[in-house]
Amino acid sequence: MEKIFNNTQIAFSLKSDTELDRAYFLFKLIANEPLVKIGTAVTNFALKAHLPVEGLIRATVFDHFCGGTTEEDCLTVVDKLFTKKVSSVLDYSVEGKEEEAQFDAALQMTLKTIEFAKERLAIPFAVFKPTGFGRLKLYEKIGEKQPLTPDEEAEWGRVVNRFDTVCKTAHDKDVALLIDGEESWMQDAADELVEAMMEKYNTQKAIVFNTLQLYRWDRLDYLKKLYERASTKGFYIGMKLVRGAYMEKENIRAEEKGYPSPICASKQATDENYDLTVRYMMENLNRMAIFAGTHNEESSYKLIQLMQDYGIEKQDNRIWFGQLYGMSDNISFNLAENGYNVAKYLPFGPVRDVMPYLIRRAEENTSVAGQTSRELNLLKTERQRRKLDNH
Ligand SMILES: Cc1cc2nc3c(=O)[nH]c(=O)nc-3n(C[C@H](O)[C@H](O)[C@H](O)COP(=O)(O)OP(=O)(O)OC[C@H]3O[C@@H](n4cnc5c(N)ncnc54)[C@H](O)[C@@H]3O)c2cc1C
Numbered sequence: 459m460e461k462i463f464n465n466t467q468i469a470f471s472l473k474s475d476t477e478l479d480r481a482y483f484l485f486k487l488i489a490n491e492p493l494v495k496i497g498t499a500v501t502n503f504a505l506k507a508h509l510p511v512e513g514l515i516r517a518t519v520f521d522h523f524c525g526g527t528t529e530e531d532c533l534t535v536v537d538k539l540f541t542k543k544v545s546s547v548l549d550y551s552v553e554g555k556e557e558e559a560q561f562d563a564a565l566q567m568t569l570k571t572i573e574f575a576k577e578r579l580a581i582p583f584a585v586f587k588p589t590g591f592g593r594l595k596l597y598e599k600i601g602e603k604q605p606l607t608p609d610e611e612a613e614w615g616r617v618v619n620r621f622d623t624v625c626k627t628a629h630d631k632d633v634a635l636l637i638d639g640e641e642s643w644m645q646d647a648a649d650e651l652v653e654a655m656m657e658k659y660n661t662q663k664a665i666v667f668n669t670l671q672l673y674r675w676d677r678l679d680y681l682k683k684l685y686e687r688a689s690t691k692g693f694y695i696g697m698k699l700v701r702g703a704y705m706e707k708e709n710i711r712a713e714e715k716g717y718p719s720p721i722c723a724s725k726q727a728t729d730e731n732y733d734l735t736v737r738y739m740m741e742n743l744n745r746m747a748i749f750a751g752t753h754n755e756e757s758s759y760k761l762i763q764l765m766q767d768y769g770i771e772k773q774d775n776r777i778w779f780g781q782l783y784g785m786s787d788n789i790s791f792n793l794a795e796n797g798y799n800v801a802k803y804l805p806f807g808p809v810r811d812v813m814p815y816l817i818r819r820a821e822e823n824t825s826v827a828g829q830t831s832r833e834l835n836l837l838k839t840e841r842q843r844r845k846l847d848n849h
Contacts, residue, residue: 459763462792463755466840469788472538475844481784482837484522489834491824498817505810512809519816523784524551525804529571532806535783540580543794544802547583547636547780548574551805551815556593558616564590565620572624575633582778582801583667583749584628585636588648592617594641601646621651622658625666629659636698636749639669642708642720653684657693664696664747664776671702672732675722681735688745698749698780699735701728703818732757740764747776751803753786758793772797782819788836 463469470478488494504511525532529548536546548571550564568586575581588597596613599606606614628635637652639645652668659665670677681697688695702708705721712719722728736757739746750761758779764770765777778799781790793800805815823833 463788465792466836468795469791470840485833488820488823494820494824515809523819525806527808532804536580544790544800545580545582546804547585547801549585549803549805552807552811553814561591568624572627572633576631583634583636587638591620594644597644597647625655625659629665636667639671641704660694664694667696667698669698673702673728674720678735696747698751700751749778749780751780758789
């Protein structure tokens, strides 16, 4: 198959020379694992101590990985990306808030982004995180089938209502809604709730999408069982397929508590699990829709190949490719240029509140995690290409 992702001219067509240099510098910095570790600790301390570091964060990682501090800020980026046919998913990335008022605020923000999506072709999906709508411990308790106190019963009722409000709105406005996957110990309760939403609102097509983290070895079986239920009950399955972002946390907890890790035994096993699941969904596309959230070139090529094998149109609305803003532009822009459906997650929120998100990105881009060398090589290639062009 033609290797379309190597075209750096298309990948960075929206970046000025200065922006290209800034991205190169940034990835050079976060390639250094000890620096990321120290930087993370110092930044967290500085934010807690109310030291004026927000400007520095904004000028570096924040502006590279986020669309702005508010949803309105993001619209400039949304429009710019769409000039190259790359769509956006506005992602309110405030994390770690555990109060009712904040859950309600997240609900209101998600409703607002559904409204934004309704009005704009450039925003095909809305998204939210289950822990944005309820306490992680509560999900965990429900997942473990522990009895709830009357207060917790009422609290869970409010979580269910928040889910139902956004899913119903998404359905009524015909905007697809992605629901992120998080730690495995909260995921059972979230899955059950999302399944109920799919059954209720995915009667004509996939509107509500759950997430499968394919670093978990049990997910393909889970999907197969869900498919049986969906076929019997007559609803559609929307799934975002990712590898998963909490591997270290998962392994540490499993070891501490003495249960088998839910994570595949090796990177290769995760990759195989990802590919098998994509294939399974393609085989059952009559009842499914895929949002392939990955920066892995091989996985993306394989999905392109499967689309060709099954005679699926590039613009078929049941298949979307997704990357994060600030990463893997070579995949996003070249896919869009070649006519595929592509959307980038565009995170936004107050600088200090999106820190957990930014720290995850910095960590997955260290030299150890291995993403950076590819980003750096691409940026280097494009800088050289432009230099040669100017001579
Ligand atoms: C649009 C989008 C949406 C996303 N939404 C979510 C979400 O809802 N929930 C979530 O958790 N993450 C989400 N992510 C993050 C995603 O999980 C990470 O970006 C992803 O893990 C990176 O993997 P990759 O597919 O890009 O490919 P690669 O870089 O090829 O894979 C890296 C991943 O492989 C897995 N892995 C690495 N080493 C091992 C090992 N030794 N054993 C087993 N597995 C290993 C890990 O998951 C690691 O992150 C999303 C990403 C995108 C692009």
